[in-house]
Amino acid sequence: DAGVIQSPRHEVTEMGQEVTLRCKPISGHNSLFWYRQTMMRGLELLIYFNNNVPIDDSGMPEDRFSAKMPNASFSTLKIQPSEPRDSAVYFCASSLGTGGAGANEKLFFGSGTQLSVL
Amino acid sequence: DQQVKQNSPSLSVQEGRISILNCDYTNSMFDYFLWYKKYPAEGPTFLISISSIKDKNEDGRFTVFLNKSAKHLSLHIVPSQPGDSAVYFCAASAGTDKLIFGTGTRLQVFP
Numbered sequence: 001d002a003g004v005i006q007s008p009r010h011e012v013t014e015m016g017q018e019v020t021l022r023c024k025p026i027s028g029h030n031s032l033f034w035y036r037q038t039m040m041r042g043l044e045l046l047i048y049f050n051n052n053v054p055i056d057d058s059g060m061p062e063d064r065f066s067a068k069m070p071n072a073s074f075s076t077l078k079i080q081p082s083e084p085r086d087s088a089v090y091f092c093a094s095s096l097g098t099g100g101a102g103a104n105e106k107l108f109f110g111s112g113t114q115l116s117v118l
Numbered sequence: 119d120q121q122v123k124q125n126s127p128s129l130s131v132q133e134g135r136i137s138i139l140n141c142d143y144t145n146s147m148f149d150y151f152l153w154y155k156k157y158p159a160e161g162p163t164f165l166i167s168i169s170s171i172k173d174k175n176e177d178g179r180f181t182v183f184l185n186k187s188a189k190h191l192s193l194h195i196v197p198s199q200p201g202d203s204a205v206y207f208c209a210a211s212a213g214t215d216k217l218i219f220g221t222g223t224r225l226q227v228f229p
Binding site: 004107 | 120124159161163164216219221222
């Protein structure tokens with residue numbers, strides 16, 4: 001299996017521009033998660049989907065962030081407009097179960113997108 | 119407010135010695151704990167986990183200890199190898215609630 005695939009690996013953009021991050025989960029996995037990694041806060045869960053349905057988006061920092069999962073094999077995280085404080089590594093992860101992001105839900109992460117907003 | 123804290127941002131250990139990575143938590147409802155390992159330019163990968171009904175779980179060179187009264191867990195790596203050099207994230211959950219990750223500890227194992 002190819003694992004979770006994220007694109008692009010690196011994104012450099014200017015403040016105010018729209019940014020779209022993409023993710024292809026592992027085939028057959030039922031849950032998909034978007035995380036953001038920063039030095040100060042570690043790995044933060046932004047949003048997760050079960051069977052393509054958003055379940056918990058309480059981690060999305062503000063209305064500038066949105067995520068979609070139009071089908072079982074694709075998800076996007078969009079930031080519009082982007083700001084310098086959005087600079088971070090964004091990870092997508094998937095898991096087999098549908099019971100939330102907790103116990104026994106071993107997560108499989110992609111390699112991440114390094115976002116720099118100038 | 120950080121519910122899962124890894125107070126040591128970095129740790130340096132000689133090859134062959136024991137590495138001890140620490141993690142503290144504040145939420146007494148947490149009942150499942152995990153460690154993830156992350157190499158540069160890669161995503162985190164699952165390493166080892168422990169349920170709150172246990173106080174120790176071992177997998178090869180890796181052992182996780184849980185002290186519920188102190189709300190503390192630790193990861194022991196014995197013996198440490200250069201390939202263990204990575205960032206280690208502690209994570210916890212309460213039931214099926216979302217995983218809460220710590221900020222990570224960078225381990226460097228030198229020859």
